[in-house]
Structures are given as structure tokens and as C-alpha cells.
Amino acid sequence: MIYFDNNATTQVDPSVLEAMLPFLREQYGNPSSVYSFGKHAANAVRKAREQVADLLKCEASEIIFTSCGTESNNTAIQSALLLDPDRKHLVTSKVEHSAIIKHGESLARRGYEVTWLDVNSDGLIDLDALQEAIRDDTAIVSLMWANNETGVLFPIEEIAAICRSKHVLFHTDAVQVPGKLKIDAKALGVDFLSLSAHKLHGPKGVGLLYVKRGIKYQPYIIGGGQEQGRRGGTENVAGIVGFGRAAELAMAHLKDENTRVRALRDRLENRILNAVSGVVRNGARDERLPNTSNLSFEGVEAEGILLLLDELGICASSGSACTSGSLDPSHVLIAMGCSVARARGSIRFSLGIYNTESEVDFLLKNLPSIVSRLRANSRPQNLLTAKS
Numbered sequence: 001m002i003y004f005d006n007n008a009t010t011q012v013d014p015s016v017l018e019a020m021l022p023f024l025r026e027q028y029g030n031p032s033s034v035y036s037f038g039k040h041a042a043n044a045v046r047k048a049r050e051q052v053a054d055l056l057k058c059e060a061s062e063i064i065f066t067s068c069g070t071e072s073n074n075t076a077i078q079s080a081l082l083l084d085p086d087r088k089h090l091v092t093s094k095v096e097h098s099a100i101i102k103h104g105e106s107l108a109r110r111g112y113e114v115t116w117l118d119v120n121s122d123g124l125i126d127l128d129a130l131q132e133a134i135r136d137d138t139a140i141v142s143l144m145w146a147n148n149e150t151g152v153l154f155p156i157e158e159i160a161a162i163c164r165s166k167h168v169l170f171h172t173d174a175v176q177v178p179g180k181l182k183i184d185a186k187a188l189g190v191d192f193l194s195l196s197a198h199k200l201h202g203p204k205g206v207g208l209l210y211v212k213r214g215i216k217y218q219p220y221i222i223g224g225g226q227e228q229g230r231r232g233g234t235e236n237v238a239g240i241v242g243f244g245r246a247a248e249l250a251m252a253h254l255k256d257e258n259t260r261v262r263a264l265r266d267r268l269e270n271r272i273l274n275a276v277s278g279v280v281r282n283g284a285r286d287e288r289l290p291n292t293s294n295l296s297f298e299g300v301e302a303e304g305i306l307l308l309l310d311e312l313g314i315c316a317s318s319g320s321a322c323t324s325g326s327l328d329p330s331h332v333l334i335a336m337g338c339s340v341a342r343a344r345g346s347i348r349f350s351l352g353i354y355n356t357e358s359e360v361d362f363l364l365k366n367l368p369s370i371v372s373r374l375r376a377n378s379r380p381q382n383l384l385t386a387k388s
């Protein structure tokens with residue numbers, strides 16, 4: 001199998017699994033128990049908290065472990081809304097992950113007001129529009145750092161500065177960032193930041209929310225006193241331990257991601273753009289993660305390409321989401337002004353540290369004929385100009 005879908009999830013690193021296994025087998029103590037068997041689990045959670053704090057260049061006490069990136073995103077927004085009930089407005093963008101979009105839509109149905117910032121054809125927001133969108137009753141601004149579909153990066157430091165100057169809380173969904181960009185939570189100036197372990201060669205079902213020291217915070221999951229009363233529920237000890245090890249690896253992988261993986265991504269992208277006619281890149285070329293390439297193929301449906309790639313053992317994905325049987329074009333590409341045809345013809349290749357040059361070459365050898373075959377079977381349409 002050739003795995004070019006690392007923005008969807010990543011392979012668990014063997015050393016992550018090794019670190020986790022004792023906590024799934026013999027070390028099954030509850031970190032809240034007073035006896036030493038439980039203390040051992042609590043110590044493992046403490047160590048992992050320090051490891052992820054190192055990744056974020058923050059204090060261990062600023063980390064709250066959660067069940068996933070989605071929970072972290074929901075928690076930041078809910079905390080802001082719960083603490084200041086008079087502020088019923090939030091600002092986000094049209095290209096966020098569904099963990100923000102669907103939550104925002106749900107809040108809008110419950111009487112909150114949401115400003116959905118537009119993006120330009122590169123997938124970037126206008127900072128003046130952000131300034132204008134923030135109001136006296138804005139509870140929180142939530143904008144992602146790296147887009148999961150296109151890899152496009154928002155200028156988080158500048159956004160944080162704008163929010164600070166307007167005295168509004170700022171949350172960033174940084175789920176796609178670790179291992180690809182350096183993170184320094186303090187220097188960024190964010191109030192909240194979300195991560196998810198399974199995007200950095202850790203296990204699924206564990207995430208974290210960074211909450212800047214001094215920021216007022218209200219728990220979302222209410223129960224026991226875990227996470228210093230900030231998130232109820234017995235800790236996923238093995239998952240958290242795996243997250244800690246994965247955080248160490250993410251720091252070690254930064255160089256490889258930004259040199260070798262970036263070069264592989266560029267080779268893949270440039271060769272496809274040169275070898276196959278009617279292909280366009282979606283999203284800014286430069287303000288982008290080093291591992292992601294989102295390309296639209298004129299006159300073909302992405303699903304056709306993905307099925308034929310799958311027959312060759314190649315995993316990639318389309319920006320489309322399959323909702324109750326109907327294939328919706330990517331909301332990200334549509335927000336960028338792409339036609340429905342262009343959005344439906346888009347494929348995301350997201351590489352990772354386990355990918356090799358020979359895997360990229362295998363794709364390059366096979367993709368042109370796959371696209372030709374599909375085009376021969378479908379009616380041509382002008383991808384670049386068609387608006388529908």
C-alpha cells in the first residue's frame with residue numbers, strides 16, 4: 001500500500017505503540033487512585049503532559065487532554081460562550097474543519113450569531129475583514145492554522161495580535177500543524193490551541209487543548225475532577241502516553257518534513273502539473289504546509305481517480321464529503337471560488353515521513369493514464385472557466 005493521505009490520519013509510530021502497550025496490559029491503574037499502582041499511571045500522564053508541553057513550548061499546566069481534536073475545538077468555543085453569556089457572537093471562516101463549521105451552524109440555530117469570513121482564491125482570509133468582523137459582543141474568534149484540504153496557512157500570529165488588540169479570545173485549530181511547522185504557543189499569542197494525536201503518528205481518540213495561563217476557562221465535559229477539574233472523565237492513559245511520545249517524534253520530524261517530504265510533494269505536484277493537461281493547484285503555493293498538494297483534474301470526477309488509484313494500492317482523498325449518499329463538493333474549494341466541477345475533480349495528496357521517492361514515482365507513472373482513461377469516458381467541460 002502507498003499511503004498519501006496523512007492529513008486524514010497517520011500510521012502509529014512503532015515506538016508510540018511500544019510506549020502505550022504496558023498501559024493497555026499490566027499497568028491498567030486509574031490515575032486518580034491513591035495507591036501506587038494508580039500513581040504509576042498518574043506519573044505516566046504527567047510525563048506525557050510535559051512532552052506535549054515541550055512540543056507547544058508552553059507550561060504543562062496549560063495542557064488539557066481531551067478525546068480528540070473535535071472535542072478540543074468544541075471546548076474552546078463553549079468555554080468562551082459559557083463564561084460570558086452576554087457575548088453571543090463568534091467569528092470564524094468558511095474553510096474550517098467540520099468540527100468548527102457544524103458547531104457554528106448548531107450555535108446559529110440556537111440564537112448565536114456567527115460571522116463566516118470569506119477567503120480569496122488562494123484560500124487566505126482578509127485581515128481587514130477580520131478586524132471589521134470583531135464586535136463588542138464577540139465572544140471568540142476561531143480560525144484554523146493549516147487547512148486540512150489544501151494545506152493553506154492562516155497568519156496566526158497576526159490574527160492573535162488583532163484579537164488581543166480588540167480584547168477578544170482567539171482559538172486556533174492547529175490539528176494539521178505538528179511535525180510540519182514549529183509551534184511556540186506563547187510567541188503565537190493564542191489563547192486556545194487544539195491538537196489531535198492521530199495526525200502526528202499517535203493513536204486515535206486523544207487530543208489536547210492548550211489554554212493560556214490566566215485565561216478564564218469553563219469545562220465542557222463535566223464529571224470527575226480529572227485534568228485539575230477542567231475535563232471530567234477517566235484519562236485515556238495509554239492514548240495520552242502515546243500522544244506524549246508522538247509529540248517528541250513530531251519535533252524530531254520537523255526537519256525531514258520541511259526538506260525531504262517537501263521535495264517529494266513538490267516533485268509529485270510539479271510532475272503532475274507538467275505531465276497531465278488540465279490540472280490546477282488549489283490553494284496558495286507558498287503559504288502552505290510542506291506535505292499537502294490539492295489538485296483539480298479537468299473533466300473528471302475525483303471519485304473515479306481515487307477508485308482506480310485504490311486498485312493500485314494508492315490511498316489519497318478528495319476534498320468532497322459523502323453526506324447521506326450524495327457527494328457534496330468541498331466547502332473549502334467552493335469558498336475559494338472554484339466551480340463545482342473543479343471542486344468535484346479535486347484530489348488531495350498528503351505525504352508524510354514514511355513516504356519514499358519510489359512511491360511518488362509509482363504514482364507519477366500511473367496517474368496520467370488513469371486520467372486519460374476517465375476523460376475518454378466522460379464529456380469534456382472547461383474546468384477553469386465553468387461556474388456552476
Ligand SMILES: Cc1ncc(COP(=O)(O)O)c(C=O)c1O
Pocket residue numbers: 007008067068069070071097099144146147148173175176196197205207
Ligand atoms: C483541521 C482539523 N481539525 C480538526 C480535526 C478533527 O480531529 P479529530 O479527528 O481528532 O476529532 C481534523 C481531523 O481531520 C482536522 O483536520
